[in-house]
Amino acid sequence: MKIGILGPEGTFSETAAVLWLKGRRGGTIEHVELNYYETIVDVAESIVRKEVDYGIVPIENSLEGSVGETLDLLSSENNEGGMRIVGEILVPIRICLLAKQPLGKFDQNASQSFARIRKVVSHPHALAQCKQFIRERLKVKGVEVKPVESTAGAAKMAMEDEEVAALASEEAAKRYKLKILAEDVQDKESVTRFVALSSSFSSSDIETSPTGKDKTSLLLYLKDRPGALYEVLGEFAQRGINLTKIESRPSKRALGDYMFHIDCEGHLEEKEIKEVLEGVKRKVAMLKVLGSYPMAR
């Protein structure tokens, strides 16, 4: 089985892929190959081209909000390949400060290595999430801060230059044989929700059958009249169905024209959800079911 994720090796997407494989139904997998891509769009294209069986991409972070790029590639215009969501994975984002351990020195402790750092690199999001640590522990010492493509890419740079430290995952430390100089340096704990995507025709039925604790993701485009969203939400409220998320995204037609991404509790094959979808369909200009999948804990 091939899985497409954001590369290089050691990103939080890789952590998500490993977690997803552990919890996955449908029997043991003999051989798993991870394919690394540069962007979320590249991962999606690899699914549509059937270069991979699944793609795993971030969709939402508890501090930063939705990942627009992922929501947009599920929109009907961009999703002619018919990708659907077959799973979700929650990954706690714990960021570490990593650097290479200098050669030829023994008894090198963390605080000493700390003093040698001239530059700290990471993905802009990780830099944003570690603002306080950077200001109080690095900037005061004149350390230069530089945004790069990914946290794992940052770790790679740290591997090549002893004066460069990276803000990246524990996994990246292992992967690039770096020393963890400081752990949990993010300002605030956060969790990133990833989704597993597949092209409609390649998944087995076992994988997508109801578990009793599922979520269904919908994409809809409202009719242009006051109260349109209210009426749609009524279909859920009247049946006591809980929405776990509602998010507007630009339709890209005009400013103020939106699509809505809605996640609700329940499975597509359950009677109540079927009824809701029938009701919603009558009230919107476009409804697309992106998938039903087991709720992550």
Place this chain on the structure above:
Amino acid sequence: MKIGILGPEGTFSETAAVLWLKGRRGGTIEHVELNYYETIVDVAESIVRKEVDYGIVPIENSLEGSVGETLDLLSSENNEGGMRIVGEILVPIRICLLAKQPLGKFDQNASQSFARIRKVVSHPHALAQCKQFIRERLKVKGVEVKPVESTAGAAKMAMEDEEVAALASEEAAKRYKLKILAEDVQDKESVTRFVALSSSFSSSDIETSPTGKDKTSLLLYLKDRPGALYEVLGEFAQRGINLTKIESRPSKRALGDYMFHIDCEGHLEEKEIKEVLEGVKRKVAMLKVLGSYPMAR
């Protein structure tokens, strides 16, 4: 009057500030000073510290969606200084390819200058919006693409190096005396909505009184129960009040816990809006009115 915007000189924020001043009510202003800041948060802080009378920041783009940083600084936790929205401005985003005109050459035409470019720089958003142009016209010639802090910062770099081209505004071309090698190079037209912010106590009444065509911005935190959003939207729907925007943002407490930003038509001082707000207040855990202001056309 002092206005805080994103710098350096020649950003789209500056275009927004100029447009806002033109349309502004409350009499002619003798002297306007623009103060430039590096980040949206810096602009907000300058308002709270009363370093500036107003701040103008981007809040939404018709392709990219909301600017999370701006929504978040209006949330109650971050907005203890009591900033409110006093105006909105729509700026069409037209991106040009700019470069320095080489000295000592006459009859230099655009296509020749084009050939001399080794590197193209811009803000990551502008690079994302010009993907097609970059791929078809620049990357094929081996031009290196590099993200920088701002479009205007990119123009500044182009001014200093003849082999560097910037993707930036027409205003930036004027400001940095650069030649426009290509106009409207974005993949798709887009519009950015900016808001003018002020600290609550410094605005005149004329400025915030109803015009008959206004918008009101609200921030609310729902009670945790199914149907909570539905009930709130009912207050608007029952009175036929149009929502122009609804956007969820992470509350930053836990994944799946959201605040809602809602914009509706109407003014805080109008009877109907007062009634809606009374109704909404009874149904939510927290309601904050961010301001009423004339709708931009």
